[in-house]
Amino acid sequence: MIDRRLFLAGLAAVTQLRWTGAALAQADPLPSWNDGGVKRSITAFVERVTTAGGADFVPVAQRIATFDNDGTLWVEQPIYTQVVFAIDRVKALAPQHPEWREQQPFKAVLEGDRAALAAAGEKGLLEIIAATHAGQTVAQFHELVHEWISTARDPRFHRLYTELVYQPMLELLAYLRANGFKTFIVSGGGIEFMRPWTERTYGIPPEQVVGSSGVTRFHLGENGTPMLIREPKVEFIDDGPGKPVGINRFIGRRPIFAFGNSDGDLQMLQWTAAGAGARFMGLVHHTDAEREWAYDRNSFVGRLDKALDEANAKGWTVADMKRDWRTVFP
Amino acid sequence: MIDRRLFLAGLAAVTQLRWTGAALAQADPLPSWNDGGVKRSITAFVERVTTAGGADFVPVAQRIATFDNDGTLWVEQPIYTQVVFAIDRVKALAPQHPEWREQQPFKAVLEGDRAALAAAGEKGLLEIIAATHAGQTVAQFHELVHEWISTARDPRFHRLYTELVYQPMLELLAYLRANGFKTFIVSGGGIEFMRPWTERTYGIPPEQVVGSSGVTRFHLGENGTPMLIREPKVEFIDDGPGKPVGINRFIGRRPIFAFGNSDGDLQMLQWTAAGAGARFMGLVHHTDAEREWAYDRNSFVGRLDKALDEANAKGWTVADMKRDWRTVFP
Numbered sequence: 149m150i151d152r153r154l155f156l157a158g159l160a161a162v163t164q165l166r167w168t169g170a171a172l173a174q175a176d177p178l179p180s181w182n183d184g185g186v187k188r189s190i191t192a193f194v195e196r197v198t199t200a201g202g203a204d205f206v207p208v209a210q211r212i213a214t215f216d217n218d219g220t221l222w223v224e225q226p227i228y229t230q231v232v233f234a235i236d237r238v239k240a241l242a243p244q245h246p247e248w249r250e251q252q253p254f255k256a257v258l259e260g261d262r263a264a265l266a267a268a269g270e271k272g273l274l275e276i277i278a279a280t281h282a283g284q285t286v287a288q289f290h291e292l293v294h295e296w297i298s299t300a301r302d303p304r305f306h307r308l309y310t311e312l313v314y315q316p317m318l319e320l321l322a323y324l325r326a327n328g329f330k331t332f333i334v335s336g337g338g339i340e341f342m343r344p345w346t347e348r349t350y351g352i353p354p355e356q357v358v359g360s361s362g363v364t365r366f367h368l369g370e371n372g373t374p375m376l377i378r379e380p381k382v383e384f385i386d387d388g389p390g391k392p393v394g395i396n397r398f399i400g401r402r403p404i405f406a407f408g409n410s411d412g413d414l415q416m417l418q419w420t421a422a423g424a425g426a427r428f429m430g431l432v433h434h435t436d437a438e439r440e441w442a443y444d445r446n447s448f449v450g451r452l453d454k455a456l457d458e459a460n461a462k463g464w465t466v467a468d469m470k471r472d473w474r475t476v477f478p
Numbered sequence: 479m480i481d482r483r484l485f486l487a488g489l490a491a492v493t494q495l496r497w498t499g500a501a502l503a504q505a506d507p508l509p510s511w512n513d514g515g516v517k518r519s520i521t522a523f524v525e526r527v528t529t530a531g532g533a534d535f536v537p538v539a540q541r542i543a544t545f546d547n548d549g550t551l552w553v554e555q556p557i558y559t560q561v562v563f564a565i566d567r568v569k570a571l572a573p574q575h576p577e578w579r580e581q582q583p584f585k586a587v588l589e590g591d592r593a594a595l596a597a598a599g600e601k602g603l604l605e606i607i608a609a610t611h612a613g614q615t616v617a618q619f620h621e622l623v624h625e626w627i628s629t630a631r632d633p634r635f636h637r638l639y640t641e642l643v644y645q646p647m648l649e650l651l652a653y654l655r656a657n658g659f660k661t662f663i664v665s666g667g668g669i670e671f672m673r674p675w676t677e678r679t680y681g682i683p684p685e686q687v688v689g690s691s692g693v694t695r696f697h698l699g700e701n702g703t704p705m706l707i708r709e710p711k712v713e714f715i716d717d718g719p720g721k722p723v724g725i726n727r728f729i730g731r732r733p734i735f736a737f738g739n740s741d742g743d744l745q746m747l748q749w750t751a752a753g754a755g756a757r758f759m760g761l762v763h764h765t766d767a768e769r770e771w772a773y774d775r776n777s778f779v780g781r782l783d784k785a786l787d788e789a790n791a792k793g794w795t796v797a798d799m800k801r802d803w804r805t806v807f808p
Contacts, residue, residue: 209683286726330685343730353539354730355660356685364726366719366745374748376726389696396616396694396706398728400673400684415696418704 177323180316180475187472189465190320193428197404198327204426206404208328213405214395214416217335217342219450220409220432221350223312225441227449230341231273233296237280282362282380286340289378294344310349315475321350329405334358334395336387336412358398360386387412392419404428414455417464429464431455436470507653510646510805519795520650523758527734528657534756536734538658543735544725544746547665547672549780550739550762551680553642555771557779560671561603563626567610612692612710616670619708624674640679645805651680659735664688664725666717666742688728690716721746734758744785747794759794761785766800
């Protein structure tokens with residue numbers, strides 16, 4: 149008799165485990181996404197490509213997902229976080245550069261003259277980046293970024309920038325990884341500006357970060373210590389048509405899933421869409437001025453115009469922040 | 479009674495499983511390496527960095543291992559395999575280039591004139607690479623490489639080039655991966671020449687291949703089809719001081735384990751050695767003219783001179799092919 153009781157107890161335990169497993173499997177992996185077509189388009193895609201024996205099954209090795217960063221994974225308004233960092237670096241370095249007091253665009257930064265800074269345009273911005281992102285080793289630069297990102301706060305939300313990441317996208321990254329995807333960042337931002345914090349913030353390790361870069365030079369120091377020196381020269385701009393180039397260079401295979409939010413992501417989405425088999429192309433549409441920002445066709449930062457037209461014409465997924473996101477920040 | 483018998487049967491089964499497990503754990507993971515100091519230096523290092531709680535423990539995410547390819551993972555004599563491919567491409571393309579019959583270095587290739595080809599030197603080689611590695615899409619180039627590597631045979635060993643990989647290194651790659659390492663290729667060879675076959679041959683996926691590259695351009699074809707076009711312009715040479723630069727660019731963290739075989743790997747080994755904590759730096763020394771090739775300080779291909787001196791001075795591991803490898807090829 150005891151045999152049978154033990155057997156039944158064991159059976160019950162096993163059954164319970166199975167029930168728990170089923171319950172876990174059925175728990176919503178994307179709780180910050182409101183129910184609706186957008187959320188369904190994501191889960192339906194993942195189910196299609198992960199169903200063994202299905203017509204659209206994709207082997208794990210080919211489950212490559214690429215995400216833009218600024219405006220897709222974290223806030224990019226009113227100006228890219230990396231620009232705020234560069235401006236703070238200009239202020240920190242100013243005592244060593246008395247000439248900046250009379251020299252644009254540095255004068256504008258130091259005097260907080262927004263009109264003059266805007267007038268300096270993209271060229272001025274590149275000068276600021278070059279002056280603040282070079283002349284040190286990669287390790288020293290990482291240290292500066294780490295220190296800044298651990299303390300600097302966004303003026304509107306009074307939060308660390310790494311706390312201004314989008315909760316729905318964090319869930320999406322985790323959901324994809326739980327389904328065998330390898331998640332990559334493919335950003336116009338600087339690769340060395342992102343790497344010090346992407347692993348902690350997004351669970352994306354440095355070797356899965358693709359971004360813009362400056363020329364780096366190997367140098368053996370006096371005592372034979374090898375160093376990598378950052379030079380004030382652009383090497384690669386990972387934006388617009390540069391994104392498929394960067395994807396090819398770093399990843400070497402075409403994503404089956406890509407998410408962006410601006411015209412700078414259009415070619416990445418086109419490149420993703422043009423592959424054979426099931427594909428997912430997504431855009432974040434910033435429609436929520438109350439909880440975050442509302443901008444698209446006329447924005448200087450993160451302009452979304454051509455990519456929105458193409459998404460609508462081709463039936464790509466457009467996540468409307470106001471409608472589709474239950475929560476914005478963690 | 480039956481209870482106890484069942485219990486004992488179960489215990490026996492569990493014990494047997496454990497024994498099998500222990501036997502498997504104790505099976506030699508590197509059977510093609512002869513016992514001795516070199517093999518011990520590898521296994522001792524892996525044990526040190528994977529022993530939880532040990533002074534030299536390294537978390538899985540930081541277990542980055544980088545391998546040179548030519549001469550480290552596969553044969554590079556009498557000339558790099560990629561050069562053989564380029565020469566075969568010159569011959570295949572010759573009917574479309576009647577001018578090559580009178581134009582060096584192409585004339586030398588078409589006439590099999592080794593002296594003239596040698597006289598054309600590195601500049602000639604780059605011209606051959608540029609003429610044969612550009613002007614098509616990345617996908618078309620991959621197809622050409624795939625076709626060639628599946629059929630071309632080495633003239634001495636009469637084997638496919640992918641069969642001229644080193645069995646001890648295949649075991650080492652698998653052993654490291656089984657111990658949580660992420661294995662990368664960091665080669666002076668062309669990144670697009672390697673990617674079509676590294677996954678199948680070494681278990682190294684395209685996104686873990688770092689190599690030299692040409693400029694690639696995104697182009698939207700007439701019908702809106704996006705393409706990546708290979709241009710005849712060098713973008714990056716991943717050799718010598720370029721290797722730490724390539725490692726930083728693609729991986730973004732310093733390896734704790736690196737293996738090379740020539741002076742072109744010296745800076746990668748220096749860069750690896752200069753990190754904090756336990757480090758492994760290894761060289762393959764080609765000493766076996768009978769089973770493979772014997773060459774070092776005076777070889778044009780794969781010269782090993784300064785790196786050998788530095789390895790000896792600093793106590794890096796030098797694998798002597800003749801002494802340390804029981805088997806060379808699979």
